[in-house]
Amino acid sequence: AxxxxxxxxxxxxxxxxxxxxxxxxxxxxxxxxxxxxxxxxxxxxxxxxxxxxxxxxxxxxxxxxxxxxxxxxxxxxxxxxxxxxxxxxxxxxxxxxxxxxxxxxxxxxxxxxxxxxxxxxxxxxxxxxxxxxxxTTATEKGDVNHDGKVNSADALIVLQHVVAIKLLNAVDYNIGDMNTDGSINSFDALLILRKAVA
Structure with a gap:
């Protein structure tokens, strides 16, 4: 400029x-x-x-x-x-x-x-x-809805962000970025589901 x-x-x-x-x-x-x-x-x-x-x-x-x-x-x-x-x-x-x-x-x-x-x-x-x-207590990676559990509800929220139905704020974006690559995509939702059943 x-x-x-x-x-x-x-x-x-x-x-x-x-x-x-x-x-x-x-x-x-x-x-x-x-x-x-x-x-x-x-x-x-x-x-x-x-x-x-x-x-x-x-x-x-x-x-x-x-x-x-x-x-x-x-x-x-x-x-x-x-x-x-x-x-x-x-x-x-x-x-x-x-x-x-x-x-x-x-x-x-x-x-x-x-x-x-x-x-x-x-x-x-x-x-x-x-x-x-x-x-005062760290949020578990993947717990996008802050309910204390990582499950399919969190994966759904991430997918809603991916298709622009409901965008995540900065805090939830970082919590949902499971592989910490700076972007949210369907792979993060898959990682949340894997964590939920592990």
Missing amino acids: SAAATVTSVKIIKYPARTEFLKGADWDFGYYDVPDNGFGTFVSGGDKVAFKHYGGYHTRYEDLGMLDMNGLVVRVTYSDGKTADIAYKETVSGISVYQNIYASFRKKVKPGINSVEVYFKPYNGVSDFYDINLV
């Missing part, structure tokens, strides 16, 4: 590899107390959710860590008509972290389903959204 072109559309075309985050391992209640040029110390307690993915690198004040968005790919359309598929990139060198795609929560982050807004800077109101799930 040319230097004068602005972002006119942002569309997620591939969800991040992780959309479910486990309390204790991936997040907890608290914040990072970050000194000048420091890594930060996690302070537990309170009702703020803090992520543990490279947490505490950004500011010298309270910091809620970073959301792991690795694997995210968005299609960006610019005002000059050009489009580009851009993958989230994260490089760590010392304490500096760079990303080309930004995200924020429009509501206070809490356990359960949270909506993440994805955008580019400078923010001009153009964005897309995906859901993440903050859990």
Whole structure:
């Protein structure tokens, strides 16, 4: 895109590899107390959710860590008509972290389903959204309907997504992607059925 072109559309075309985050391992209640040029110390307690993915690198004040968005790919359309598929990139060198795609929560982050807004800077109101799930117990791979069992009902939901009858959100998409290849197809439904009868 040319230097004068602005972002006119942002569309997620591939969800991040992780959309479910486990309390204790991936997040907890608290914040990072970050000194000048420091890594930060996690302070537990309170009702703020803090992520543990490279947490505490950004500011010298309270910091809620970073959301792991690795694997995210968005299609960006610019005002000059050009489009580009851009993958989230994260490089760590010392304490500096760079990303080309930004995200924020429009509501206070809490356990359960949270909506993440994805955008580019400078923010001009153009964005897309995906859901993440903050859990205290990990969901079993294949349990797309979250009923605690992997069975034919889950396979049916995956097949409904495949034929575009009912599309899965980002959380359920990753749970239904049985072979973790980044796509949902009938093979994932077959793997769910195999797991159900195993």
